[in-house]
Amino acid sequence: MTDRREFLRMGTGAALAAAGAGVAPADRLAANEPAGGIQRYVRLGRTELQVSDISLGSSSNSDPKVVAHAFDRGVNFFDSAESYRWGGAEEAIGKALKGRREKVILTSKTKAGASESRGEIMTSLEKSLRRLQTDYVDIYFNHSVNDVDRLRNQEWLEFTEQAKRQGKIRFRGVSGHGSRLAECIDYTIDNDIADVILVAYNFAQDPDFYDKLRHVFHWSDIQPDLPRLLEKAKKKDVGVVAMKTLMGARLNDMRAYERPGGTFSQAAFGWVLSDPNVDALVISMSSTSEVDEFVAASGTSTTNAYHRQLLERYAFMRAGQYCQPGCNVCAASCPQHVQIAEVLRTRMYDVDYGDRSLAIAEYAALGDGAAACIDCETQQCLGACPLGVPIARFTRQTALRLA
Numbered sequence: 001m002t003d004r005r006e007f008l009r010m011g012t013g014a015a016l017a018a019a020g021a022g023v024a025p026a027d028r029l030a031a032n033e034p035a036g037g038i039q040r041y042v043r044l045g046r047t048e049l050q051v052s053d054i055s056l057g058s059s060s061n062s063d064p065k066v067v068a069h070a071f072d073r074g075v076n077f078f079d080s081a082e083s084y085r086w087g088g089a090e091e092a093i094g095k096a097l098k099g100r101r102e103k104v105i106l107t108s109k110t111k112a113g114a115s116e117s118r119g120e121i122m123t124s125l126e127k128s129l130r131r132l133q134t135d136y137v138d139i140y141f142n143h144s145v146n147d148v149d150r151l152r153n154q155e156w157l158e159f160t161e162q163a164k165r166q167g168k169i170r171f172r173g174v175s176g177h178g179s180r181l182a183e184c185i186d187y188t189i190d191n192d193i194a195d196v197i198l199v200a201y202n203f204a205q206d207p208d209f210y211d212k213l214r215h216v217f218h219w220s221d222i223q224p225d226l227p228r229l230l231e232k233a234k235k236k237d238v239g240v241v242a243m244k245t246l247m248g249a250r251l252n253d254m255r256a257y258e259r260p261g262g263t264f265s266q267a268a269f270g271w272v273l274s275d276p277n278v279d280a281l282v283i284s285m286s287s288t289s290e291v292d293e294f295v296a297a298s299g300t301s302t303t304n305a306y307h308r309q310l311l312e313r314y315a316f317m318r319a320g321q322y323c324q325p326g327c328n329v330c331a332a333s334c335p336q337h338v339q340i341a342e343v344l345r346t347r348m349y350d351v352d353y354g355d356r357s358l359a360i361a362e363y364a365a366l367g368d369g370a371a372a373c374i375d376c377e378t379q380q381c382l383g384a385c386p387l388g389v390p391i392a393r394f395t396r397q398t399a400l401r402l403a
């Protein structure tokens with residue numbers, strides 16, 4: 001096993017060539033066969049909570065059986081939000097974990113707006129508590145923050161203090177995956193307004209991985225900030241949880257290249273968990289087989305040569321298709337002020353995750369979305385993406401599919 005720094009000394013061209021051959025010798029496979037359950041619990045920063053390194057995200061699940069299966073496999077951290085499955089995700093967690101509350105760590109989230117009152121936020125929390133069948137959540141997040149004004153809202157801060165005094169929440173957090181993620185996390189840490197951050201972070205955002213591939217794809221540097229911010233969070237002992245760790249999660253595209261103990265998801269998880277500034281990850285689990293596959297990667301905090309081949313192959317396949325979370329390089333290219341990165345995130349839910357209902361809900365939350373792209377003649381966004389994403393084509397398709 002080698003770590004990410006050793007990987008930097010390896011040749012990318014050779015790895016890609018080997019990946020292109022399609023079949024890797026058995027002796028290059030990982031030694032870590034699925035172990036059957038969670039292997040590692042980690043300290044989540046200053047909260048002192050001990051959470052499973054791979055935990056359940058519920059954005060795509062409303063089936064209590066999936067939640068119960070994850071619990072049986074040792075998952076003890078269940079992440080939710082009021083918006084997931086229109087409350088169905090919280091209801092599933094509530095049903096599955098009834099009577100087990102003291103053994104698990106629950107979160108929920110609300111999108112507290114810049115002018116929302118503490119009373120409105122409290123109402124949202126209380127609805128979540130009812131669906132979760134509990135008196136408290138361990139961490140309550142201001143959800144999907146992409147605007148510093150939402151973080152400046154004193155009502156959110158006063159709400160969290162009040163809810164803590166009332167025993168309805170234990171810790172407060174900030175979650176984000178949008179184009180202004182770095183700016184929001186910077187503000188959060190500087191102002192010490194979160195005990196935990198939940199951020200989109202995967203191998204392709206790691207400069208170590210990225211630099212290695214840049215000469216192959218002629219990519220430019222677009223996201224230098226996130227690793228720095230995670231380090232900054234760690235220095236303040238803020239708990240760091242990663243999400244969107246699979247770079248679009250097109251798992252079926254990789255099946256032909258996987259081997260027992262050497263799956264793409266295991267490789268991607270291993271990369272994220274080998275980052276000393278990341279405590280744990282949550283991953284959307286929507287079937288018992290997904291639980292088994294993902295939990296099998298627990299305890300992995302290194303990547304081996306075969307894992308790296310898988311990651312590079314995946315990055316190669318996704319080149320020019322994937323909009324990087326936290327990037328906003330193309331924002332100024334659209335004279336119609338289309339929120340390109342946000343629109344492309346909803347496209348990812350639709351096309352990559354195959355989660356059409358989530359995509360439609362998130363697209364609707366964008367207001368006009370990409371309506372301007374349908375008849376746009378100038379297409380000034382063309383060429384604005386350093387990663388080669390064909391913005392105009394993708395945003396137009398998204399408008400036509402999701403509006």
Ligand code: SF4
Pocket residue numbers: 179222322323324327328329330331340341344384385386387388389391
């Ligand atoms: S389309 Fe390209 S430039 Fe625009 S946000 Fe996505 S990755 Fe960044």
Ligand code: SF4
Pocket residue numbers: 333334335336337338340372373374376377378379380381382391392395
């Ligand atoms: S196609 Fe036109 S409206 Fe759409 S993002 Fe590009 S420039 Fe803006």
